[in-house]
Amino acid sequence: MIFYLTLIVIALCTLLPLLHMCNSLPFLNKRKMNINKFNYKEKGISILIPCFNEERILDLTIRGMNRIEYQNKEVIYINDGSTDLTMEKLHSLLNLQPIDMTGSERLKHMPIRSTYQSLLFPNVYVIDKLNGGKADSLNAGIEYASKELIITLDADSILANDSLDLINQAFQDQNVVAAGGMVHILQGRKENFRLSFRQKHIIRFQIFEYFKGFYIYKSSLAKLNALAIISGAFGVFDKETLFTIGGYRKTLGEDIDITLRLQYFIQKNRSKKVLFLPEAVCYTECPENWSDLFKQRIRWQKAFIDCVFKFAGSLIKSVFTKRLSFFFLIEAFVVGTLATYFTIVSLAMLCFVNEENTIYSLWSYIIISTMLNGIYSLTAVYIANHHGQKFSHYDKFRLVNTIILDLAIFRFITFLFIMIGTILYFFNRHDWNKVTRTGRVYQIEKAS
Structure with missing residues (x-):
């Protein structure tokens, strides 16, 4: 049973990001935004x-x-x-x-x-x-x-x-x-x-x-x-x-x-x-x-x-009939939250498990996950560039560095935020924790 559940989680973790990458590609977007103030009230x-x-x-x-x-x-x-x-x-x-x-x-x-x-x-x-x-x-x-x-x-x-x-x-x-x-x-x-x-x-x-x-x-x-x-x-x-x-x-x-x-x-x-x-x-x-x-x-x-x-009742009833319910409950909650625990546990098991088949499966999962996240990152860069986010020659090196560090470090820090936030919800859910404003002066008047 656990084996099949694991396969389902891995499949969802793989297929859903691929779906979003393909679905977000600009050439598949039929809606065009062309500003012409004279044609609109x-x-x-x-x-x-x-x-x-x-x-x-x-x-x-x-x-x-x-x-x-x-x-x-x-x-x-x-x-x-x-x-x-x-x-x-x-x-x-x-x-x-x-x-x-x-x-x-x-x-x-x-x-x-x-x-x-x-x-x-x-x-x-x-x-x-x-x-x-x-x-x-x-x-x-x-x-x-x-x-x-x-x-x-x-x-x-x-x-x-x-x-x-x-x-x-x-x-x-x-x-x-x-x-x-x-x-x-x-x-x-x-x-x-x-x-x-x-x-x-x-x-x-x-x-x-x-x-x-x-x-x-x-x-x-x-x-x-x-x-x-x-x-x-x-x-x-x-x-x-x-x-x-x-x-x-x-x-x-x-x-x-x-x-x-x-x-x-x-x-x-x-x-x-x-x-x-x-x-x-x-x-x-x-x-x-x-x-x-x-x-x-x-x-x-x-x-x-x-x-x-708050929305669990309606989400569960329509999880396989409404796209909103499926992506919110299955992807955002099951894959985006619960699967983070699975990933961290898998990494921890590599340090203690000696069975060859288990180690092979875990390494396969980690390598495939990293490759998929890398492709996801490159797709984001492509779409950002399409929407006018241009990178200078030197920024391209910094971008590569950021992607590598994101794959190796930051995404796991994000996992910890998700895991800790989920646990803390049950102990202190009403703590707002306002982030401090920088007070920095930005030169915005030249913005187009």
Whole structure:
């Protein structure tokens, strides 16, 4: 029995990555994004930015928003009861004046202290509210947003200048109710957000990891109508649809929760759809030390496990009839979480087992797994290059170095994050572990 289960796990670990690699190849993508502003009506877009103790990053955030040339937009910063100087920084950077804003009273959230409008930028607003968490802040923002589309951004995220035009084009299709954009690491970007691998290894690993996660995995799942996570760093939603499904719920993984509920909404409204837009880009800060990276990844894994349990009933019932359930439960949970224990145990067994057949099988598994991950990595580089992520001559050497170290070291560190995060979920699931902002000054004004 164990032998056959092992074969099934190995088969899934091999076949599913191959599926995503093939499915994400650009020449198989029939959807083309060509910006032509004259052919499309500019839809109204409300950009919501929840802020909790973000004083170190606000200058960057505000500069990033103000450089975007899209007329029919508004930006709403939601101060979620910050205990630092976030509200004071918003006042000084935006020159705020109190105004009366009326909410729709369709979603629940913590009480609002005050609402403001910027005297410097008339399309910029601030909501000052009692602390309730990110989901609560987003609900408040949705309540007060005046536009038909909602973009949710983290406070350290910067949109590329053409992202709103690309989003506007995608949402001309009235059946599109949500979309996820491409997220790149902000560190390592030079003028015009040109990519540079002249960074310390921990940042290089994350740059490369985002290539794989978005260009291959999310792209493939979106084509299969099985995308389960629209990143909290950059998501786009039809506002009326958010009202219909009840907005955000307070949970460890609000981005997973809202995406799964949107997918269930689509299953009942078959004409509706969720997209992944790799051409629409935002840039976000990543952890720069192992302690902060550990906090981030433990939080992500806790959020994932929390949603597995919350949606377990519907996922199990439809695991072999719905693609969403299969890829979320079988691939993300069984292969992505449980199989990590199998891999680590297999490596440990090599040190203690003397049986020739067992050692041969384990080495075969490790070699095949490494080769497959290598091909997966090269595919990610190819797709990234296709989408304009160009590498200088010297960066190509650093990229090769990063891929080798990723195969030999970083992917096993990622396994440990997954294993530890899963275990800690059962002991301390509500610990948020906010990652420290760098406060670094980025030269973004030259971005195209």
